[in-house]
Amino acid sequence: MRGGKRYSFGLFTSEVLAIVLAAIFLVPFYFLIVNSFKSLKEILLDAAKLPEHFGWGNFHKAWKAIDFPVVLMHSFAVTALSVTGLVIISAMAAYRFVRKPTLFNRLLFSAFIAAMIIPFQSVMLPLMRITSMFELRGHLYGIVVCYFGFGISLSMFLFHGFIKSVPREVEEAAVVDGCSPYGVFWRIVFPLLKPITATVIILNVLWIWNDYLLPVLVVNNTFTTIPIAIQKFFGQYTRKWDLAMAALTLSATPIVLFFFTLQKYIVEGITAGSVKG
Template sequence: METTKRYSTGLLIAEIVAILLALLFLSPFYFLIINAFKKLREILLNAAKFPEVFSFANFKKAWVAIDFPVVLMHSLVVTSLSVIGLVVLASMMAYRIVRRPTVFNKILFTVLISAMIIPFQSVMLPLMRITALFELRGEVYGIVICYLGFGISLSMFLYHGFIKSVPREVEEAAVVDGCSPYGVFIRIVFPLLKPITATVIILNVLWIWNDYLLPVLVVNNTFTTIPIAIQKFFGQYTRKWDLAMAALTLSTIPIVLFFLSLQKYIVEGITAGSVKG
């Protein structure tokens, strides 16, 4: 005979708190979406009020003002190249460190993990000098290289924890069948890393897509991404909140759809990555 759990007062309170927290975290989306349909006058009078008339005029003006298809393509190129590079480099590096725990690899792992605690603001000036010295500023490959450098630590750390849970027996069987070391990784190990790969992709896409400071420092207006383009609506004397809200809504749609399509892998990947080696 099945037993049913009692709906206790504590459970009710916990659900109410969870709902309130969810509403709190969703409130920025409410303000973003409703203000995207308002005129500037309505936003300044009452930003929380529903628009008198839902109009798509702001979206049309913002689309043209920032040349949205072009800046969208720029963001897609930078994000795609950076994330692909991080997945390839971090997975291979983590696999080598886990399977070959030499003194050098342990020191390398420690150095990379230690780099995660360094604030970006503390390396901004050295970064500017280095990018200028190697002629990386104003180039797409320059910003991609910078993202690889700043993102490799966390990505490698996530892969490192996950690879520990991959049994060596499957690799040994592939070696017995005549598979090369690179073949073992590409054909056997990497397909098993699907959950953590999805997690690495999601985290880095969210970071790179929304990043403003690094593109401003490295590429600026030569390869305008969406965050840089939206900054055009905020001048010294004017604030075009109506167009900015519309542009932000347009830029949010691709990343929200991408996140919803892959978010189920986040918990699975991070949980598996917590296995002790």
């Protein structure tokens, strides 16, 4: 076609490689979904083979075994409260750091960013002592506070880059019209942060929903989330792979749907903050 872009061999090769990589990443989903319909015997004989009969028996047993509606609500409560707090705290803090670049604020922001490189394993023991000292263990608010501490650095970093692209003239016009500092942020600035807010929400939801180690350390069996409940299928001498696969499929379905609904904002939010900042 004249005037159009030629379909070169390099472009064809890139598309083939992209398809192959996509297929590789989808292989775990294939094993997860296919084996959730199989009996334990079928899984042990051939995990890659399609099931002989598609039935919902595994899902029904897994639903009852882990009391799925209860653990689903626990995971939803932890994720919703943690992500809401992270968005509010990190957005307001990042706005302050950008608009008031004092020496103290710059040092404090650098400290938050430096905390991102500290591995979680190195703070596990101090975390256990601190949560016990302040009676945070075994409570919903305890795990939420811990997620605030571990998640605010990345969220603030993303908001910080995006807020730089917000023109000061818009805020100055709002101040002239009599808007308070909090009104400027919540009525003028925060609505403009929609792309990066969606990015922060998606990244934190994916992390908190699937997190296993922090809930085990802080709440354990007193406030069971989905990852902790699924551990019930793996004992010292038994592995109930059929029920585990069904439970994993049930737990992954809400988060996959959520991701596909908002995933377009991830690239939009990050690129907008990095290019304009």
